[in-house]
Each structure stands twice: as C-alpha cells, then as structure tokens.
Amino acid sequence: MPIDTRFDPSGSLVERLDLPPLGTGPLDGLTFTVKDNIDLAGYRTSYGSPAWRDTHPAPVHNALCVDQLLAAGGRCVGKAVADEFTYSLDGENPFFGTPRNARAPERVPGGSSSGSAASVANGLADFSIGTDSGGSIRVPASLCGVWGMRPSLHRISEAGVLPFMPGVSTVGILSAQRGFLDAAARVLLRSGEKPVASPKRLLLLSDMLEVADAAVADQVHAALEQISRHCGLVAEPVRFSQLIGEDLPLSYCNFEALRDLQTAEFQSTLGNWIETANPELGYVFSMAYGNVRQFDRIARLDSLTRCERLFEKINAGLPEGTVVCFPTTPVIAPLKGSLNNLDAVLDFYDRTMIATAFSGVGRLPEISAPLLTVEGCPVGLSFAAAHYQDEFLLSAVGEMLAA
Structure with a gap:
C-alpha cells in the first residue's frame, strides 16, 4: 500500500511502500528500495518521466530481481526517484526533483539512480536496486558516499526492467554498508557457495x-x-x-566505442516512442536528446x-x-x-x-x-x-x- 511521501524529507522516493517478504533467507530483516524503471506489480513505472508513467499501464508482475529479493526475506519500502528516462549522471529531475545528497546537501546526488543512492544514504532503506549503463549506479554511489556495485553484464535478470541500452545496461545494488551490498548481490547473482580465490x-x-x-x-x-x-x-x-x-x-x-553503442540503442528503445508519442520533456533531457536524434548510427x-x-x-x-x-x-x-x-x-x-x-x-x-x-x-x-x-x-x- 502507498505511504505518504511527506515522511521522506530527502526527496528520494516517488512512493513510499510496504511490500512484505515472500519468504525467508539471507535478507531477513533488511529493507530495500527500487529505482523507478524497475517494475513493481500494481504500481505504474515512471522511467523518470510523468508522460511515460501516464501512458503505460501498471505491471501485473514484479521484475524478477524484485521477487528474488522478496523471496530471500527483503522488504520493499519504496520506489526511488530516477533521472528522466534514466539518461543522465547528475540526479536532477525536473519533474520529480533532486534527491538530497546526505553527505553534501548543497550538491547533486549523481544519477541516474539518484533516489536509490539517496534513499540508502539518508537511512530510508538498507539497500536499493538500480540500473547502470554509463555509470548510473557507480556515479551516485561515489557522489553520495555509499557502496555501489555494477555486476557483470547480464548476470542479473533484467526481466521487468524497462528497456534502455540492452547491450550495456545491468541491474545493480547500492547500500550504505558493504555487508548489505554483499548479501543482496549474492542473492541476485544466485551465487550459492562458490569457492573463490584470494586476490593475487x-x-x-x-x-x-x-x-x-x-x-x-x-x-x-x-x-x-x-x-x-x-x-x-x-x-x-x-x-x-x-x-x-x-x-x-x-x-x-568512451568516445570511440561505448557512447556510440549507447546512443544507437537509445534511438531504438526510447527514441521510437518519443518520436511518436511527443511527450513533455525536461529542458536538459531535450537538449541531450537532440544529439540522439541527430546521431548517424549507420556511419x-x-x-x-x-x-x-x-x-x-x-x-x-x-x-x-x-x-x-x-x-x-x-x-x-x-x-x-x-x-x-x-x-x-x-x-x-x-x-x-x-x-x-x-x-x-x-x-x-x-x-x-x-x-x-x-x-x-x-x-x-x-x-x-x-x-x-x-x-x-x-x-x-x-x-x-x-x-
């Protein structure tokens, strides 16, 4: 059930929730938030854009990664603010606001997993799941002073995660404590008891x-x-x-490889919808999207x-x-x-x-x-x-x- 977000003075959350665990396991007693490009059953996913939220139905199922966490004993306490279409590294969303950087309140939290980083930095949850393609977990982790992990590409299921840049994007974790990050990561990675060597x-x-x-x-x-x-x-x-x-x-x-792949994929995953739906866009995103629109993918x-x-x-x-x-x-x-x-x-x-x-x-x-x-x-x-x-x-x- 939704909880009044006035109890979140940090501005980290789109909605405060209370989704109980589906089982018990290594995450017993831990709480988490979910970046608002990851589906929660019955709640519209915004992708950081009111226009996307208002023109797409609420999902019937959770993203699979969310069910993994709930089944391992975690409790979901909120949908976290994301940058507009998750296409940013600064954390300033013109529609949902700028989540508070707990360690440096006068500064940006970093994005696009801005609310995920801010929700753990401000003590609203033990950990959060977000997504990362060009740094969207690692940058807010760095700027907010929390732990962040971008796993190997496609190690974690992306079923129920809104498409962004599939050749680059991955689900990842943020937490204020290394132990919580480790526990959540091993659940999502389905690690079991794999033996590992010490660093050499x-x-x-x-x-x-x-x-x-x-x-x-x-x-x-x-x-x-x-x-x-x-x-x-x-x-x-x-x-x-x-x-x-x-x-x-x-x-x-960056300049000769990854950025071009990101731009070409964004044209296909979001560009098609933006061009046909003509949604309201924030000023900063519209400037960035101009580069996407002009990008010559064939060249x-x-x-x-x-x-x-x-x-x-x-x-x-x-x-x-x-x-x-x-x-x-x-x-x-x-x-x-x-x-x-x-x-x-x-x-x-x-x-x-x-x-x-x-x-x-x-x-x-x-x-x-x-x-x-x-x-x-x-x-x-x-x-x-x-x-x-x-x-x-x-x-x-x-x-x-x-x-």
Whole structure:
C-alpha cells in the first residue's frame, strides 16, 4: 500500500511502500528500495518521466530481481526517484526533483539512480536496486558516499526492467554498508557457495589519475597505502595501453566505442516512442536528446566492433586473481544548478565517462567503495575484475577492506 511521501524529507522516493517478504533467507530483516524503471506489480513505472508513467499501464508482475529479493526475506519500502528516462549522471529531475545528497546537501546526488543512492544514504532503506549503463549506479554511489556495485553484464535478470541500452545496461545494488551490498548481490547473482580465490594482484589504472582532480588522485594514493598495510597487496600502476597491449588512450573506451553503442540503442528503445508519442520533456533531457536524434548510427556502426574488441582485450589483461582500481569519479559532486552551461556539462560528463566506460565496454563487475573524501565531499574508489568474476570481486574487496 502507498505511504505518504511527506515522511521522506530527502526527496528520494516517488512512493513510499510496504511490500512484505515472500519468504525467508539471507535478507531477513533488511529493507530495500527500487529505482523507478524497475517494475513493481500494481504500481505504474515512471522511467523518470510523468508522460511515460501516464501512458503505460501498471505491471501485473514484479521484475524478477524484485521477487528474488522478496523471496530471500527483503522488504520493499519504496520506489526511488530516477533521472528522466534514466539518461543522465547528475540526479536532477525536473519533474520529480533532486534527491538530497546526505553527505553534501548543497550538491547533486549523481544519477541516474539518484533516489536509490539517496534513499540508502539518508537511512530510508538498507539497500536499493538500480540500473547502470554509463555509470548510473557507480556515479551516485561515489557522489553520495555509499557502496555501489555494477555486476557483470547480464548476470542479473533484467526481466521487468524497462528497456534502455540492452547491450550495456545491468541491474545493480547500492547500500550504505558493504555487508548489505554483499548479501543482496549474492542473492541476485544466485551465487550459492562458490569457492573463490584470494586476490593475487592489485593494479592501479594510472590514466584515470591523470583525468581526475589532483585532490582526488592524492586521496587514491592514500587509500591504497592503507590497503597495502592491511593486506600486503601493493598497487601496481598500469596504463590502459599496457593492459590491452595496444597504443590507445583510456578515453577511447568512451568516445570511440561505448557512447556510440549507447546512443544507437537509445534511438531504438526510447527514441521510437518519443518520436511518436511527443511527450513533455525536461529542458536538459531535450537538449541531450537532440544529439540522439541527430546521431548517424549507420556511419558509426564500426563502434560496435570496437566495443567487442575492447571487451576481449580488457579481459585478457585481467587474469584470474587480478583486481584493477581507479577513482569512481574524477571529481566531487557538482553544486546543484551548476551544470547549466555547455562547458560545465562537458567537463563533468566527459571526464566521468572516461572512468565509467572502462567497465562498461569490458562488461566487468565493478564495486565503488566510499573511501575518499575531498573538500568534505565523498568520492568512491572503484575495484573491478574480469567479466563474470563477480563473486571473486565481492570477496576480494572484503579481504582488502575488512577492518
């Protein structure tokens, strides 16, 4: 049943709910929220857009990932705000508002899983599920100072998750505590009792430090020194070109591969509906959608081949037992309303997506850990492993960061 959202001063939720568990298991006693592009039976899914919500019926079934969590003992307490059509990394929705960044209230929470990150950061739930294609879990996790995991592509069922960019998008988890993230991830991944090895090698993607603000890079080095003292693993700097064995910059993952795939898929999944339904659009989204509308997918079809080649090369450079780390975002959260000119938008998006596109094209599992603080604001430190090495990554991060 819906609960009055006036009891959510953080603005994290579209609706506050109370959906009881369907069984018992590892999530007994834990509460969670669901990003509003993931179906809950009987409740309209907005996709961050009132126009979409009002022209589509309420689903009959929950998304399968929601049923997994309920069956494992979790209790769903709300639908979380998402950026408009989930096509943003800043977390400012003109229709549903900007969820409160608990660690930096004057700054944006990051998106597009803005309400998911904010709901756990503000103590409304133990964990939340969202989606990530270009960083939509990892960016708000970093900017809000919570844990976030983007699993390997398609490890978690996307049945009942509104289509966005199927070649890139995945369901993932955010939480204020690593233990809750770990428990929810293992339920969704259907992990069972798979044995995993300890991490043998820790790589530092040094190109990302060159993209990041100097203060962020300094914090990365400090955090890695602590990890080394704790577990004995010393981070080895490696450039992207060394990792893949080809003289390409890290930015190639974004500008020459992932971004084109995202845009082409968005034309098919949402563009067709937008062009025919002519819905009301927010100003910022309408500007971004102008680029989608003008995109020449035929001229850029080679980018799909580039994505596949990068997937193979990145994973060949991450043998068993290897973890690679880098700052989740190169900057702290921008001030609310500051992304109002092209230069500011390009600086935030281009640098941030250089970081997030790496795991995107590699289809890697990535965990953003809330380990860094710059100017009083949180920044995540990300750890990634090879494709389908999700359980190894969960355990490796636990070993490296255990108190």
